[in-house]
Amino acid sequence: MSFEPKIVGILCNWCSYAGADLAGTSRKKYAPNVRIVRVMCSGRVEPGFILKAFQKGADGVLVCG
Amino acid sequence: MASVRSNKNIELMTYSEVTDVSGYVGSFKVSVKQKPRYVDITKCTGCGTCQEKCPMKTDNAFDAGLGKRKAIYTPFPQAVPNVPVIDPAVCTFFLKGKCRACEKFCEAKAIDFNQKEKIAELEVGNIIITTGFDSFDPSVMVQFGYGQYDNVITGVQFERMSNASGPTDGKIMLKDGSPPQSVAILHCIGSRDKNYHQYCSRVCCMYSLKFAHLLREKVPEATVYQLYIDMRCAGSGYEEFYERIQEEGVNFIRGKAGEITDMAEAPEEQGKLMVIVEDTLVRRKRRLPVDMVVLSTALEPRADAESVAKTFSLSRKADGFFLEKHPKLDPVATTTDGVFIAGCCQGPKDIPDTVAQASAAAARVLSMISKGSVQIESATAVVDEELCSGCRICNDLCSYNAITFDEEKKVSHINEALCKGCGTCVAACPSGAITGRHFTTEQIMSEIEGVLV
Ligand SMILES: Cc1cc2nc3c(=O)[nH]c(=O)nc-3n(C[C@H](O)[C@H](O)[C@H](O)COP(=O)(O)OP(=O)(O)OC[C@H]3O[C@@H](n4cnc5c(N)ncnc54)[C@H](O)[C@@H]3O)c2cc1C
Ligand code: SF4
Ligand code: SF4
Numbered sequence: 001m002s003f004e005p006k007i008v009g010i011l012c013n014w015c016s017y018a019g020a021d022l023a024g025t026s027r028k029k030y031a032p033n034v035r036i037v038r039v040m041c042s043g044r045v046e047p048g049f050i051l052k053a054f055q056k057g058a059d060g061v062l063v064c065g
Numbered sequence: 066m067a068s069v070r071s072n073k074n075i076e077l078m079t080y081s082e083v084t085d086v087s088g089y090v091g092s093f094k095v096s097v098k099q100k101p102r103y104v105d106i107t108k109c110t111g112c113g114t115c116q117e118k119c120p121m122k123t124d125n126a127f128d129a130g131l132g133k134r135k136a137i138y139t140p141f142p143q144a145v146p147n148v149p150v151i152d153p154a155v156c157t158f159f160l161k162g163k164c165r166a167c168e169k170f171c172e173a174k175a176i177d178f179n180q181k182e183k184i185a186e187l188e189v190g191n192i193i194i195t196t197g198f199d200s201f202d203p204s205v206m207v208q209f210g211y212g213q214y215d216n217v218i219t220g221v222q223f224e225r226m227s228n229a230s231g232p233t234d235g236k237i238m239l240k241d242g243s244p245p246q247s248v249a250i251l252h253c254i255g256s257r258d259k260n261y262h263q264y265c266s267r268v269c270c271m272y273s274l275k276f277a278h279l280l281r282e283k284v285p286e287a288t289v290y291q292l293y294i295d296m297r298c299a300g301s302g303y304e305e306f307y308e309r310i311q312e313e314g315v316n317f318i319r320g321k322a323g324e325i326t327d328m329a330e331a332p333e334e335q336g337k338l339m340v341i342v343e344d345t346l347v348r349r350k351r352r353l354p355v356d357m358v359v360l361s362t363a364l365e366p367r368a369d370a371e372s373v374a375k376t377f378s379l380s381r382k383a384d385g386f387f388l389e390k391h392p393k394l395d396p397v398a399t400t401t402d403g404v405f406i407a408g409c410c411q412g413p414k415d416i417p418d419t420v421a422q423a424s425a426a427a428a429r430v431l432s433m434i435s436k437g438s439v440q441i442e443s444a445t446a447v448v449d450e451e452l453c454s455g456c457r458i459c460n461d462l463c464s465y466n467a468i469t470f471d472e473e474k475k476v477s478h479i480n481e482a483l484c485k486g487c488g489t490c491v492a493a494c495p496s497g498a499i500t501g502r503h504f505t506t507e508q509i510m511s512e513i514e515g516v517l518v
Binding site for chain 1: 400444462485486487488489491492501504506509510512513514516517
């Protein structure tokens with residue numbers, strides 16, 4: 001069995017989240033193992049969010065903004 | 066425009082530019098630079114004597130280089146207000162300190178060489194931006210010889226030529242003043258072309274058809290060619306107009322011209338401009354001998370779009386036009402509350418679409434004015450005064466200057482009208498005193514847990 005990492009993507013509402021949305025409306029695929037959490041700005045991200053993700057079993061955390 | 070000027074509720078500021086905007090929806094502060102026109106607008110009667118007497122001439126930008134104007138001028142006869150302006154770059158008094166002919170002959174004593182630039186400060190609730198477009202300069206496409214051959218002109222030049230009050234009194238003519246025997250109209254110049262603009266400019270198919278119709282009317286003996294990639298005639302009555310022009314005997318050739326040259330290969334080509342094109346419907350290369358070529362050039366973002374975007378906190382799309390809040394559901398609003406866009410500054414469009422957008426933007430503003438209050442986003446940040454230690458860390462972090470410090474209570478305060486809810490302050494507050502509504506720490510933590518189930 002190949003390794004399928006679980007990645008939590010914490011995405012900014014205006015750029016990367018809008019990009020993920022655009023991928024959807026343009027019928028483009030992105031990897032389903034990126035699980036998205038929307039924030040209004042990457043400035044909202046606290047270190048605690050990232051630690052929480054790892055604690056709950058994430059293999060990687062992607063902060064985009 | 067004339068009725069706009071005479072409406073007592075509208076203050077029309079011409080020859081003016083917005084230089085600075087601050088504040089927020091319902092309470093913007095706008096600085097407007099009013100350039101000196103050196104003519105007293107309250108005294109001038111618009112008689113035009115000064116323009117007759119002025120000795121200095123230059124190209125009239127409004128006529129796209131086809132006509133001349135004086136140093137004191139109104140750009141076109143219908144200009145509002147009908148008050149001339151002195152161009153200091155051309156006026157001999159400004160250049161050499163002598164002349165003042167306009168001042169001498171003006172019976173109304175309206176000339177005022179001492180006018181200075183003024184800054185007006187306005188308080189407004191909403192802003193609508195309608196700064197329009199620039200026309201693509203085709204001289205970069207050297208294969209078409211614009212600027213090299215006299216009778217290769219742009220759509221805007223043709224427009225001025227066919228205007229009854231334009232530089233040729235509405236006559237379609239070659240540089241030598243004679244009427245053209247044959248004219249080729251080339252579509253999509255700078256549009257639908259990955260080297261320049263990938264988008265379709267939307268209006269050039271229709272204005273090219275209008276030009277063909279005007280030619281049929283004004284120079285009925287001339288042969289008219291339309292060279293198109295494909296015809297885009299979407300709009301009320303537009304396809305019908307296309308059919309009518311076909312019936313008027315205009316030649317439609319499906320193909321984009323590759324080159325325009327004056328090199329004759331046969332006696333009948335002597336003295337002509339040769340338009341070389343692959344006619345893709347008959348799969349043949351053709352050489353069309355014509356007297357005049359009209360380049361239907363693209364509509365592009367204005368050269369100053371970037372600085373206007375900065376002044377009004379707008380974003381721009383990949384093509385350079387201003388970005389709307391949502392392309393389908395909110396096409397006239399922007400991401401800055403209280404700032405709206407309409408017309409070609411948002412993307413190429415014709416007059417009916419421009420009027421529709423402008424009406425929509427006006428209606429949005431009027432609905433806010435009549436309500437007397439504005440609705441703001443609910444996802445804002447709020448400070449719990451009990452928990453705030455007064456450290457002020459958040460004060461300088463806010464990109465929207467929404468946080469102020471209450472010196473009396475020694476706590477920070479967030480202005481909800483300015484707050485965009487980004488949450489930077491929420492993450493930064495060491496006391497945990499700020500809550501980001503709809504994006505609380507508990508909510509985000511639960512979401513992270515939720516996506517990992
Ligand atoms: C050759 C040609 C022929 C056309 N023919 C037709 C036609 O027959 N029918 C049709 O429906 N459409 C036609 N169009 C399209 C039509 O021109 C546009 O739809 C229309 O002009 C768009 O209006 P607008 O107000 O958005 O922009 P514009 O007409 O460009 O007006 C913008 C205005 O804003 C001013 N401005 C810009 N920046 C600033 C600033 N920073 N501060 C203050 N003022 C500023 C400009 O000086 C200008 O007066 C044609 C276009 C071209 C190029
Ligand atoms: S400035 Fe004087 S001369 Fe010129 S148009 Fe106005 S009134 Fe006439
Ligand atoms: S409207 Fe017609 S001429 Fe203009 S870019 Fe689109 S297809 Fe080309």
